[in-house]
Amino acid sequence: MATPLLAIENLSKSYGDVQVLKGVSLDVHAGDVIGIIGRSGCGKSSLLRCINGLETIDGGTVNLHGEFIGRVPHGSGWRHQTERELIDLRARIGFVFQQFNLWSNKTALDNVALPLVRVRKKSWAEARETAAEMLVKLGLGDKTASHPSELSGGQQQRVSIARALVMKPELMLLDEPTSALDPELVLDVLKVLQDLVAEGMTMLCVTHEMGFIRTFGSRLVFMDGGEIVETGDPRDVLSAPKTERLRSLLGTIQH
Numbered sequence: 519m520a521t522p523l524l525a526i527e528n529l530s531k532s533y534g535d536v537q538v539l540k541g542v543s544l545d546v547h548a549g550d551v552i553g554i555i556g557r558s559g560c561g562k563s564s565l566l567r568c569i570n571g572l573e574t575i576d577g578g579t580v581n582l583h584g585e586f587i588g589r590v591p592h593g594s595g596w597r598h599q600t601e602r603e604l605i606d607l608r609a610r611i612g613f614v615f616q617q618f619n620l621w622s623n624k625t626a627l628d629n630v631a632l633p634l635v636r637v638r639k640k641s642w643a644e645a646r647e648t649a650a651e652m653l654v655k656l657g658l659g660d661k662t663a664s665h666p667s668e669l670s671g672g673q674q675q676r677v678s679i680a681r682a683l684v685m686k687p688e689l690m691l692l693d694e695p696t697s698a699l700d701p702e703l704v705l706d707v708l709k710v711l712q713d714l715v716a717e718g719m720t721m722l723c724v725t726h727e728m729g730f731i732r733t734f735g736s737r738l739v740f741m742d743g744g745e746i747v748e749t750g751d752p753r754d755v756l757s758a759p760k761t762e763r764l765r766s767l768l769g770t771i772q773h
């Protein structure tokens with residue numbers, strides 16, 4: 519089989535004495551749509567944050583196209599990345615947060631254009647043109663001049679997705695992208711994600727939107743206590759969970 523786009527092997531991560539990732543291994547191939555589920559505190563966000571260098575790793579490997587990208591602590595004896603390398607890495611891996619993380623003092627247009635200016639060194643004029651096209655694509659053509667406080671949660675999340683997409687990422691990491699939204703806005707964001715799936719985007723998505731994962735996911739990953747406990751085709755895993763731990767979680771969420 520081809521080299522995975524992203525290969526995680528035996529990844530470990532601790533905060534102080536508490537180990538939150540205990541030897542996680544996961545291969546992600548181009549076009550995979552992987553849903554990650556698990557109880558609060560099981561390490562889902564930490565896993566995503568270790569992939570794009572928001573957190574350092576303590577052991578194991580994270581490879582993108584076979585190249586080691588894990589961020590290692592200073593003084594660990596391994597070579598750690600420069601700020602520039604981390605910025606480049608994050609441009610290749612889009613990250614969408616639960617709480618949008620938009621710049622409140624900038625318009626929707628400039629929120630999307632700014633990374634193109636800062637990271638890709640585009641002129642503001644060119645960056646704004648690209649940003650405007652992306653906002654139109656995501657149904658926000660009439661909101662380019664709005665500030666985040668003037669947008670609904672669903673619109674803000676679509677701006678943050680646009681901001682990731684203009685960088686043409688090879689992979690998108692989404693950390694509960696619909697959890698902070700009112701129920702009537704969830705569908706708008708899921709529709710955008712569905713369009714990304716249709717375009718072949720590779721995605722790792724922490725979500726409890728089981729309908730989305732069941733329909734569009736190529737794999738479901740169930741984490742518990744910092745480990746991957748079950749993984750497989752979402753339809754198989756959801757209809758026949760093998761462990762009591764997953765059965766018990768599924769009892770608490772609609773699927």
Ligand SMILES: Nc1ncnc2c1ncn2[C@@H]1O[C@H](COP(=O)(O)OP(=O)(O)OP(=O)(O)O)[C@@H](O)[C@H]1O
Nearest residue numbers: 533534536538556557558559560561562563564565
């Ligand atoms: N910066 C940090 N410092 C110390 N402990 C942390 C830090 N970030 C996370 N943790 C702890 O690590 C564990 C895993 O957290 P993580 O956010 O990865 O879990 P999660 O599965 O994403 O949870 P949730 O679904 O609630 O977001 C938790 O016990 C959390 O309290």
